[in-house]
Amino acid sequence: MLSNLEAAIVQYPLSARADATVLSAVEQMSNLSKQGIDGDNGSSTCVVIVSDELKVLGILTQQDVMRLVIQQQPIAQLTLRQFWQEHRSPSASLIISQSDLKDLRNINAAIAHFESSQITHLAIVDAQEQLVGVLQHETLIRLRDAIIHEATASLFAIQQKIHERIAQSEPLSEVLGELLLMMETYLRGSSCSITLCRDGLLGEVIAPSLPMEYAMALEKANLPIAEGVGSCGTAAFRRELVVVSDIANDPLWQNHKQFALCYGLQACSSIPIFASDRTVLGAFGIYYREQKAPQAQELEWITQAANIAGIAIERDQATQALQQLNQELEHRVQVRTQELQEREQFLQTVLDTFPLSVFWKDVNSVYLGCNQNFLRDAGFQTIAQIIGKTDREMPWGETEADFYRDGDRAIIEGQIPKLAIEDTQHQANGRTIWTEINKLPLRNLQGEVIGVLGTYQDISDRKNAEQKQAKLTAILEATPDYIGMANAQGEILWHNRQLKQLRPELVDGAEHRYISECHPDWVNKIILEQALPTAIEKGSWAGEMALLDSAGKEIPVSQVIIAHRSDSGVVESFSTIMRDISDRKTMELSLKASERRYASLAAAAPVAIFRFDEPLNCVYVNERWSDLSGRPMESALGHGWMESVHPEDREQSIAEWAEYYAHSNPESQIIHGSEGRHLRPDGTTTWVYIQVAKEFDNDGNIVGYIGTLTDITDRKNTELALQDLSDRLEFALKGANIGIWEWQISEGRLLWDERMFNLYGISPEAFSGEYEDWFQSIHPDDQEWVQQAEQQSPQGAKECHVEFRIIRPNGTIRFIDSYVFNQYNAQGEIQKKVGLNIDITDRKQAEIQLQRINEELIKATRLKDEFLANMSHELRTPLNAILGMTEILQEGILGDLNDRQMQSLQTIEKSSNHLLELINDILDVAKVEAGQIKLFCQPCHVETLCQSGLLFIKQQAFTKNIQLETEIPAHLPTINLDERRIRQVLINLLNNAVKFTPDGGKVSIKVNYIAFSDKDAIAHNGAVTCDKLEISIVDTGIGIAPDQIQRLFQPFVQVESALNRSYNGTGLGLALVKRLVELHGGEVRLTSELGVGSCFTIALPITPFCEVAVESAPPLLSSSETITGEIANMPLILLAEDNEANVTMFVEYLSLKGFRLLVAHNGRMAIDLAQQTHPDLILMDIQMPGMDGLEAIQHIRQKPELANTPIIALTALAMSGDRDRCLAAGANDYLSKPVSMKQLVTKINSYLGSINN
Secondary structure, X not given: OOOOHHHHOEOOOEEEEOOOEHHHHHHHHHHHHHOOOXXXXXXXXXEEEEOOOOEEEEEEEHHHHHHHHHOOOOOOOOEHHHHHHHHOOOOOOEEEEHXXXXXXXXXXHHHHHHHHHOOOEEEEEOOOOEEEEEEEHHHXXXXXXXXXHHHHHHHHHHHHHHHHHHHOOOOHHHHHHHHHHHHHHHOOOEEXXXXXXXXXXXXXXXXXXXXXXXXXXXXXXXXXXOOOOHHHHHHHHHOOOEEEOOOOOOHHHOOOHHHHHOOOOOEEEEEEEEOOOOOEEEEEEEEEOOOOOOOXXXXXXXXXXXXXXXXXXXXXXXXHHHHHHHHHHHHHHHHHHHHHHHHHHHHHHHHHHOOOEEEEEEOOOOEEEEOHHHHHHHOOOXXXXXXXXXXXXXXXXXXXXXXXXXXXXXXXXXXXXXXXEEEEEEOOOOOEXXXXXXXXXXXXXXXXXXXXXXXXXXXXXXXXXXHHHHHHHHHHHHOOOEEEEEEOOOEEEEEOHHHHHHOOHHHHOOOOOEHHHHOOHHHHHHHHHHHHHHHHHHOEEEEEEEEEOOOOOEEEEEEEEXXXXXXXXOEEEEEEEEEEOOHXXXXXXXXXXXXXXXXXHHHHOOOEEEEEEEOOEEEEEOXXXXXXXXXXXXXXXXXXXXXXXXXXXXXXHHHHXXXXXXHOOOOOOOOEEEEEEEEOOOOOEEEEEEEEEEEEOOOOOEEEEEEEEEEOHHHHHHHHHHHHHHHHHHHHHHHOOEEEEEEEOOOOEEEEOHHHHHHHOOOHHHOOOOHHHHHOOEOHHXXXXXXHHHHOOXXXXXXXXXXXXXXXXXXXXXXXXXXXXXXXXXXXOEEEEEEEEEEOHHHHHHHHHHHHHHHHHHHHHHHHHHHHHHHHHHHHHHHHHHHHHHHHHHOXXXXXXXXXXXXXXXXXXXXXXXXXXHHHHHHHHHHHHOOOOOOOOEEEOHHHHHHHHHHOOHHHHHHOOOEEEEEOOOOOOOEEEOHHHHHHHHHHHHHHHHHOOOOOOEEEEEXXXXXXXXXXXXXXXXXXXXXXXXXXXXXXXXXXXXXHHOXXXXXXXXXXXXXXXXXXXXXOHHHHHHHHHHHOOOEEEEEEEOXXXXXXXXXXXXXXXXXXXXXXXXXXXXXXXXXXXXOOOOOEEEEEOOOHHHHHHHHHHHHXXXXXXXXXXXXXXXXHHHHXXXXXXXXXXXXXXXXXXXHHHHHHHOXXXXXXXOEEEEEOOOOHHHHHHHHHHOOOEEEEOOOOHHHHHHHHHHHHHHHHO
């Protein structure tokens, strides 16, 4: 800008001969001004004085005329020549040639020239000294201001355009690139750059006009933000503008100037780029290929550009952070969804394997789910077909549907389970079955009844058998004959009603009643001698007998005895039919038979039966009582039955009996019922339901009490389990601070439990119960998407999950995790919503803190690795020169040296080698700690290994007159180990031994083979182990104090500060020894006595192989190399690139990021390698010799096995159509060079992550 100096030159100024008077010149200026020809170019403010040959002699200005008038000079007689020679002022206008005018370059330079020379006009002449034009200071000022105004307006318009691109989140590199090109338009001759700051270093460089090699070198250098690191590093460090007009001589560029100068860069100014919080984001640099500094106006433009850059960078960082957060939230939702699905599938599997048919309904008797057994009975294929249906839509029809619905309603309203309900049910196949149904209230987490849970089983076979038995029993019971059944031993199995009426004592008496008791002895003799043998032989016997009643009176009967045989033909029972042949006998026999029938019934009853003749005095129990209590029947008699009552219930049970006896109406027939527990001898508890009724004689007097005990253990256990589950659920909800709410949509009421009020920080009195009241407590930023989450829930969905923030009345913000359960009516409309609110604020804060800690750990690790790499490079490079030159001087190549000089060189060499050892130790320890040391194990002879170690310290031992000894047994086995690393261990230990052993001492190396035995296995608790080889280094040195031994193997630690002064060392050697031995699976032991000496022992396992860590940087693979098993798990990337510099850059960076690389130098090679190795991802350069990248991509996509392999296209072209061509050829993505390595790694991880998922 401001370079158009010609626009300020007055082409045809006024001129006059030198012999003309001053007055005539004034008249010319006055006439021109009156005519209005002057304008703004100042042509009427001066007259150029010329000679007769038209050569310019000088200039008369208006200021000169004013001065002459003030001095009262005779301007009417004074010639212009006389004025110029005698009266011009020291600041008189000057003359300049056209060639000299070019040196002023631009308007700013011209103005500076005017002001430094204190002139107002300047006449311009050609080579013949004739007039060309005139420059005026005032004209230059006006022209400069106009140009600046125009440029500022144009710059503002362009800045607005860039702001729009930033707001549209366009790529940062494109936005900054356009900004730089715009600035270069206004800063003529400049090349602008933006260098981003990352973790205290100068990182990515965006510079469209700078040489690419220079920009790439700046990125690779990882220069720190510090004083003296060029203009950009210093500006970012000082946080202010830095102007360097001469790179070659400015101290800020002392260490970097050669690289800039070789690209013709001679000046560089820089200004820091700040974020809104004044954090330094980068540096804005302006380079010139000449020695130059920006002008004030240019600096103002640069400052504006830096502000725009700061906005763009900060916006990009915020966008990236938001994207990462979104990815994490999406992943968390996926994990939670999968867990819920797995849990639901598990519960469904359990139900499907349950032997009963299971179903559950809502409060409207609409089916919510079932298991596979129920699904089969209903004739449906999937559970989804059941959900939403009512019993009217089931195969069992309207009658049963109404019955079922009434039962459901009774359970829901009464909230009491109904068990063992027997009823018929129509099946989908047309059959009608008998079912035993159990129904209980279905409750939600708040204990509210939300439906019915039911089970049933098919009892058709049992009911059919019962019906057949009932029919037969009815027939037998209806006959006036006496009918009975006994086993082969004569024990009565069953009697019909007539026989039971005859002998009631058979029911109320003791067990094991025999058929013989029904007859007098003379009858029994006949039966045993005649009737039974005949029945056994012929199948039946018939005759007349007599039955005995309870009083012993005989009843004459006609009797038939039938023998029943088993499948094997053995008689197993008898049945008899007896008919009364006498009214009197019939009456007596009927009474006796009745008693016997009751006794049989008591024996066969499924409940325990007892009888008291007076309160608490037991006179009878049946066999079921023994089964129930686990005690013999006789133990119940008297007060013995009390021992079976649970000790905790005994006192209460006796009190209840006493209350019943004392206050019940003597004439009342009301049955007393209660529950209690029996404690069996084996320690188990049985729950029983107790029923007691009074027994009366014919006169209405109480003669005893008859009772039953029904086993209700299963029911009580179920009730207790349900209660325990309910209590634990309530406890869990309280402990987890989970609030529960219910929204009755039809009534518009919102109900909260106590924990909901605590979560939202309001009192129940302050809550209106309106939905809108709750909705306003949600953070305004979350309200819209909470509504969207509810509205976008799929039709018929039972659940909805959403996270949001709430603002409590005191202004605090809490994070809420909300689960909503929808309940639908028969029409599929949401009738009610029930939900959980969980305060996850602490978890959210912990996640944020954990993320911050992880970022800091990653940053610290990276800084350590970068520091070690830089230290290794920066220290080894000068050490290489120092050691090399030292060796050349010592060998006399550059001339002979005297003893003093030679001694000085030896000191240099020794110090340099010590420093090199320090560097190696530091790097080795760092590699071991990072798991980056790789062992190359192979069979090794221990004796050879030990002797090679001794070679390194023999000269040192000889100098100190130290005796070296070895004790190595013959015929030692070879051992698998990394020979170089173990030799390093031995040399380190031997060096220390010689170093810390006084002159004349002794150092020994001893080897022992330790065989593993069964005794050792016992000592190692059976752990797997093996034979060992022990190598000991023994010295007679200074020894180590016991309290110092624990510190000895720590990095950078020596046992005493005095040793640091007496012996050189870093304290890393033994730390490295310990880690290298442990990598081999061995151990290091130390025994030492202060002033006597030390013994370091390394124990190495003799194993067939070594398992080792993987080095940090995998080797670069060519097409003929194979992938080793140790790095096969790392992702394999095929890089197609013909530029070696780019190949080196990609391989070094991506290797450090944990990828394996294959390199192809053209498209054909890339196709072949892709088919051979099936890489995880392909990076394809587009411009390559021979077959280019686009053609190679098309060929690769034609291979079925490579059709889904991710391909990222890389190209130096940046036209708008390049991306479309790459994607059309088959690439998944596209990046233009120069490529941001961090962006590339992000894309690679994104595609590899998608494949893994």
